[in-house]
Amino acid sequence: MSGKKRGAGRRKRNLVYDAILLIALVVFLFCAYKLIGIYLDYKEASDTYSEVEREAMGDAQGPLIAPETEASGQTSTVKVKKTVVKPGSTRAASEPGETEAPEETEVVEEEIPVYTFNGDPAALKRKNKDFIGWIYVPGTRINYPMVQAADNDYYLRLTFDGVYNRAGSIFMDYLIRDGLDDKNPIIYGHNRKDGSMFASLKKYQDRKFYESHPYIYIFTEEGTRIYEVFSVYVTLPDSDTYTYYFQDDDQFLRYAAKMQSQSIFRTGVVIGAEDQIITLSTCTNREADTRFVVQAKRVYLE
Numbered sequence: 001m002s003g004k005k006r007g008a009g010r011r012k013r014n015l016v017y018d019a020i021l022l023i024a025l026v027v028f029l030f031c032a033y034k035l036i037g038i039y040l041d042y043k044e045a046s047d048t049y050s051e052v053e054r055e056a057m058g059d060a061q062g063p064l065i066a067p068e069t070e071a072s073g074q075t076s077t078v079k080v081k082k083t084v085v086k087p088g089s090t091r092a093a094s095e096p097g098e099t100e101a102p103e104e105t106e107v108v109e110e111e112i113p114v115y116t117f118n119g120d121p122a123a124l125k126r127k128n129k130d131f132i133g134w135i136y137v138p139g140t141r142i143n144y145p146m147v148q149a150a151d152n153d154y155y156l157r158l159t160f161d162g163v164y165n166r167a168g169s170i171f172m173d174y175l176i177r178d179g180l181d182d183k184n185p186i187i188y189g190h191n192r193k194d195g196s197m198f199a200s201l202k203k204y205q206d207r208k209f210y211e212s213h214p215y216i217y218i219f220t221e222e223g224t225r226i227y228e229v230f231s232v233y234v235t236l237p238d239s240d241t242y243t244y245y246f247q248d249d250d251q252f253l254r255y256a257a258k259m260q261s262q263s264i265f266r267t268g269v270v271i272g273a274e275d276q277i278i279t280l281s282t283c284t285n286r287e288a289d290t291r292f293v294v295q296a297k298r299v300y301l302e
Contacts (some may be wrong), residue, residue, distance in 0.1 A: 042194045045167035047162050047247050048159045052145060055127065056119030056134075065136050065143065065219075068114040077111035082228070084108055085268040105270050112226055112300060113138075117219035125221065128160055132179055133220040135170060135187070138199030139213040146187065146218075148172040148179070166190070167197055176244055180218065180225065184244050184254060184277050191282040191292070194195035198282035204232045206267045214267075216278070216296050223302030227278055230269035231295040233262040235286060241279060241293055259295055269297055
C-alpha cells in the first residue's frame with residue numbers, strides 16, 4: 001500500500017515539475033519573441049534612416065556631414081560675436097519683482113566650427129513635402145531629417161519615408177507657423193533605448209559634454225543655421241517650456257530668463273529681444289511623465 005502511495009506521489013511531483021518547465025518554456029519563448037521584435041524594430045529604423053542618407057547623397061561621395069576644411073587642411077570656422085555673462089557676475093532676476101542685481105555682460109568673438117552638408121535638401125523635399133531641414137549634433141547620434149505635419153501625431157510612428165516604425169521621425173510642432181524662422185520652434189523626437197533619435201540629448205546632462213559640444217547645426221535648402229545651447233533641464237509636458245507665441249519682447253525675455261533659471265547648470269549665454277531660439281524635447285522614460293529639454297540660441301545664419 002505504501003509503495004503505491006509513493007508511486008502516486010512521484011507521478012504527482014513529476015506532473016508539477018513538467019508543468020513548471022512548460023510554463024518556463026512558454027515565458028522564455030514569449031520573451032524571446034518580444035526581444036526579437038524589438039531588435040527588428042530598431043534595425044528597421046536604422047536601415048530606413050541609412051537609406052534616407054544614401055538618397056540624400058545621390059551620386060556624391062563621402063559622409064553626409066563633414067567638417068569643412070580649408071586648403072591647408074585645417075577645419076574651417078566662422079567668427080561670431082556673442083554677448084556672454086562675465087564670469088562671477090550675479091545671476092539676473094528670472095521673474096518680475098526679484099531684486100537680484102543684473103549680470104554684467106561682455107561681447108566676445110568666438111570661432112565656431114563649420115560643417116558641410118553634402119546632401120541635397122531639394123531632393124529630400126521632393127521625397128517628402130514635409131521636410132523642413134536636417135538636424136545634426138556633433139558627438140551624438142542626432143543626424144536626421146526633420147519634418148512638420150498638420151498635427152503632432154502623424155510622425156510619432158512614421159519614419160521620414162512613410163514606413164511604420166516606433167522610432168517615428170524628428171518633427172516640429174504643428175503649431176509653429178513660421179518654421180525655423182519662428183521665435184521658438186519646438187522640435188520633438190523619441191528617446192529610444194538603442195540611443196537613436198533624440199536619446200542622445202541626455203548627454204547634455206554632463207556639463208563637460210556641453211562645454212565640448214555647445215553647438216547644434218540645422219541644414220536647410222536656404223543654408224546652414226548654428227545654435228548655441230543655453231539651457232538643459234527636465235520639465236513636464238504641459239509646462240511653460242512649450243510656449244511658441246510671445247505678445248512682445250518683454251514676454252519673450254521673461255520666458256528666456258525663466259528657461260535659463262531652470263537649467264541644471266549655467267551656460268553664460270545671453271538672450272536678447274532680437275534673438276531666435278529652438279527647443280528640443282524628448283521623453284525621459286522615467287515613471288513620471290516628464291521631458292528632457294535642450295534649448296539653444298541661433299548664433300549663425302548662412
